[in-house]
Amino acid sequence: MNKMTLNLGPQHPSTHGVLRLILELDGERAISCEPDIGYLHRGMEKIAESRSYIQYLPMVDRVDYLCGFFYSYAFCNAVEHLNHIEVPKYANYIRVMMMELNRIASHLLWLGTYLLDLGAISPMFYTFRERESILDYFEKITGQRMMYNYFVFGGVRHNILYFEDVLNIVNNILFKINEYENLITDNPIFLSRTRNIGVISKSKALDWGLTGPNLRASGILNDYRMNMEIYDDIEYDIILGNDGDCYSRYIVRIYEMRESVCIIKQCIDWLKSNNTFSEPVKISLNEFQKGEIYSFVEAPRGLTLCYLNSVGESTPYRLKWRTGSFYSTQILRDILRGVSLPDIMAIYGSLDVVLPEVDR
Amino acid sequence: MNFLLCKFVEVLNSFNVSEYIALILFSVLPFFIIISFLVVTVIFLVLFERKLLGYFTQRKGPNRVGLWGILQTTADAIKLLCKENIELLSSDKFLFTLSPIVAFTAIIILWCIIPYNSEFNMINSSVGVLIYLVASSFPMLFHFLAGYSSNNKYSIIGSYRALALTVSYSVPVIFTLLSVIYITESMNLNQMVLFQTSRWVVFSNILGFIIFYISSIAKLNRCPFDLSEAESELVCGYHTEYSGMRFAMFFLGEYAELFVMCMLISILFFGGYLPPFGIYLSNIFMGNCPVSHYLLYFEQTFWLILKTLIIIFSIIWIRATLPRFTQKTALELFWKYLTPLSIVNLIIIILVRI
Numbered sequence: 256m257n258k259m260t261l262n263l264g265p266q267h268p269s270t271h272g273v274l275r276l277i278l279e280l281d282g283e284r285a286i287s288c289e290p291d292i293g294y295l296h297r298g299m300e301k302i303a304e305s306r307s308y309i310q311y312l313p314m315v316d317r318v319d320y321l322c323g324f325f326y327s328y329a330f331c332n333a334v335e336h337l338n339h340i341e342v343p344k345y346a347n348y349i350r351v352m353m354m355e356l357n358r359i360a361s362h363l364l365w366l367g368t369y370l371l372d373l374g375a376i377s378p379m380f381y382t383f384r385e386r387e388s389i390l391d392y393f394e395k396i397t398g399q400r401m402m403y404n405y406f407v408f409g410g411v412r413h414n415i416l417y418f419e420d421v422l423n424i425v426n427n428i429l430f431k432i433n434e435y436e437n438l439i440t441d442n443p444i445f446l447s448r449t450r451n452i453g454v455i456s457k458s459k460a461l462d463w464g465l466t467g468p469n470l471r472a473s474g475i476l477n478d479y480r481m482n483m484e485i486y487d488d489i490e491y492d493i494i495l496g497n498d499g500d501c502y503s504r505y506i507v508r509i510y511e512m513r514e515s516v517c518i519i520k521q522c523i524d525w526l527k528s529n530n531t532f533s534e535p536v537k538i539s540l541n542e543f544q545k546g547e548i549y550s551f552v553e554a555p556r557g558l559t560l561c562y563l564n565s566v567g568e569s570t571p572y573r574l575k576w577r578t579g580s581f582y583s584t585q586i587l588r589d590i591l592r593g594v595s596l597p598d599i600m601a602i603y604g605s606l607d608v609v610l611p612e613v614d615r
Numbered sequence: 616m617n618f619l620l621c622k623f624v625e626v627l628n629s630f631n632v633s634e635y636i637a638l639i640l641f642s643v644l645p646f647f648i649i650i651s652f653l654v655v656t657v658i659f660l661v662l663f664e665r666k667l668l669g670y671f672t673q674r675k676g677p678n679r680v681g682l683w684g685i686l687q688t689t690a691d692a693i694k695l696l697c698k699e700n701i702e703l704l705s706s707d708k709f710l711f712t713l714s715p716i717v718a719f720t721a722i723i724i725l726w727c728i729i730p731y732n733s734e735f736n737m738i739n740s741s742v743g744v745l746i747y748l749v750a751s752s753f754p755m756l757f758h759f760l761a762g763y764s765s766n767n768k769y770s771i772i773g774s775y776r777a778l779a780l781t782v783s784y785s786v787p788v789i790f791t792l793l794s795v796i797y798i799t800e801s802m803n804l805n806q807m808v809l810f811q812t813s814r815w816v817v818f819s820n821i822l823g824f825i826i827f828y829i830s831s832i833a834k835l836n837r838c839p840f841d842l843s844e845a846e847s848e849l850v851c852g853y854h855t856e857y858s859g860m861r862f863a864m865f866f867l868g869e870y871a872e873l874f875v876m877c878m879l880i881s882i883l884f885f886g887g888y889l890p891p892f893g894i895y896l897s898n899i900f901m902g903n904c905p906v907s908h909y910l911l912y913f914e915q916t917f918w919l920i921l922k923t924l925i926i927i928f929s930i931i932w933i934r935a936t937l938p939r940f941t942q943k944t945a946l947e948l949f950w951k952y953l954t955p956l957s958i959v960n961l962i963i964i965i966l967v968r969i
Contacts, residue, residue: 374841374846377933380673444944597939
């Protein structure tokens with residue numbers, strides 16, 4: 256058998272960053288696949304050990320530049336729990352609203368780039384247009400489009416206004432999601448590219464530690480929002496897929512965006528009726544509690560854990576991130592075996608891997 | 616041709632040019648006309664596509680160079696001309712250089728067999744369709760050789776994809792052409808057009824048109840059949856290693872082929888240069904004018920190009936809408952559906968005629 260070794264990446268149009276897949280190809284079929292990561296390693300965890308908590312806070316958004324709010328939340332939450340800082344309910348609702356907006360933005364970007372991987376060019380521009388409206392809103396509130404630095408220990412940096420803007424944005428997005436579905440969901444070529452491609456069975460998904468939409472697409476009820484206090488008063492559905500193939504991962508993300516819109520509307524209703532913003536408490540840099548703590552958040556790419564170990568100094572003793580994409584990259588070795596080259600792109604794209612998050 | 620020839624010799628004689636030189640010029644001049652027409656068309660076709668794709672995707676398209684960006688593609692072409700040619704040490708130099716040249720030249724032959732109006736037809740052969748079949752198979756073959764000679768893994772994959780696709784779309788194309796030939800009772804493209812004076816072929820051969828249209832998209836290597844240069848999988852497919860003018864030849868060749876294929880579709884199925892309502896506008900409005908004879912030719916070319924642009928618009932629309940087939944599904948489409956359908960279509964058309 257004539258084998259060809261193909262280094263797919265790190266510079267390749269559809270690895271979405273700097274992933275290198277070492278493929279052994281027989282014709283177009285991959286005999287084996289070895290994902291190689293580490294091209295975007297910035298030492299986020301080690302840097303934390305030499306910076307004070309306040310200094311590290313702006314860097315947290317950079318762990319995953321597509322959904323910075325979730326990482327801010329995980330870090331803030333860890334610090335708050337360690338130091339027993341009470342977060343006002345109003346600030347929590349703002350956090351939920353911003354995170355869900357960010358989830359929509361992240362899923363929109365995934366949708367566009369995924370269709371680009373499959374060879375359709377237009378959806379990318381359409382989804383970026385809607386994502387732009389969300390980013391514009393973020394810019395209005397936080398001053399930044401991607402690296403927000405908006406959540407602080409004990410709340411959020413300042414009050415948000417412009418609720419009508421958010422309503423307009425999410426209503427527009429709800430309308431546009433229907434348009435995307437008209438264009439994409441029933442397209443026979445799209446179906447032939449995604450149905451029964453890259454099937455991840457329930458047991459395999461659990462074995463490899465998948466979380467988030469990828470796990471739910473395999474039909475496993477697992478959403479860490481259920482365990483988060485700040486989502487307690489909010490009603491939403493958890494979307495489950497049936498088959499665990501690329502198509503169900505697509506469906507799960509599409510419906511999750513709709514659920515996020517639903518959550519955002521509930522948040523706005525609450526925020527409008529209880530407009531009681533208070534400035535976050537100032538915490539002293541030198542009075543950190545000892546101890547270790549895990550905080551978690553359901554990010555668009557799965558469970559994000561922030562492990563924080565403090566020995567009472569002004570800097571963390573150890574900080575560890577657990578990110579969803581890392582586990583999605585691991586599973587590639589298993590599910591890409593025996594798959595042809597176009598399907599590799601379809602499967603890899605459907606897992607929604609963001610490389611900075613993998614390497615940190 | 617005789618009428619034009621006499622006029623041409625007459626005009627040149629009035630400038631004291633001898634008859635022999637005039638005769639030679641008369642046979643060479645159309646080449647220059649066609650090549651300059653080709654280059655100008657291709658450059659503006661690229662702009663047309665970029666603008667359209669821009670509007671399809673909620674952008675403005677190129678709008679900086681020149682008025683409304685009309686010089687953008689001209690600037691691009693000049694840039695490509697000036698760029699350095701890079702080639703790998705391990706590539707097959709001869710084939711690497713030859714492939715883009717032959718691929719482009721074959722397309723010029725395609726441009727020459729097209730009847731642009733009832734008089735201007737460079738190669739007015741009685742087997743025009745056969746010339747088309749031969750010349751149009753060259754580009755894909757040399758895409759394969761380009762990928763093979765550039766010694767790049769992505770190019771190799773792209774080139775054997777191109778070869779597999781060529782084999783599969785050729786069969787329905789030939790069967791559909793046979794059905795059109797059977798209807799028009801001629802293989803001369805000019806006579807095929809004239810046959811459609813009363814009724815376009817598309818009305819009696821709608822299935823054939825659909826099959827030919829889909830196969831042409833595959834032949835043109837365009838979305839959803841752009842397997843051999845699938846950007847998200849193979850970087851650039853067979854022309855990954857090409858740069859500068861050699862790349863430009865593939866690029867321009869692709870668009871020249873797009874235009875000529877769409878002209879061919881309009882000739883085979885939509886009456887080519889014939890006006891859509893059976894009456895020439897120049898006869899209505901300028902019937903008494905002394906130059907109405909020449910205006911008629913321009914009008915015929917205008918109708919041909921208008922029909923062509925409408926077909927190109929639909930192909931660009933498809934590009935903006937659809938994702939890409941995989942190799943497997945594309946081959947399935949051609950072998951399982953289009954090939955049997957085209958044979959059935961041919962049989963039906965023969966039975967109807969009998």
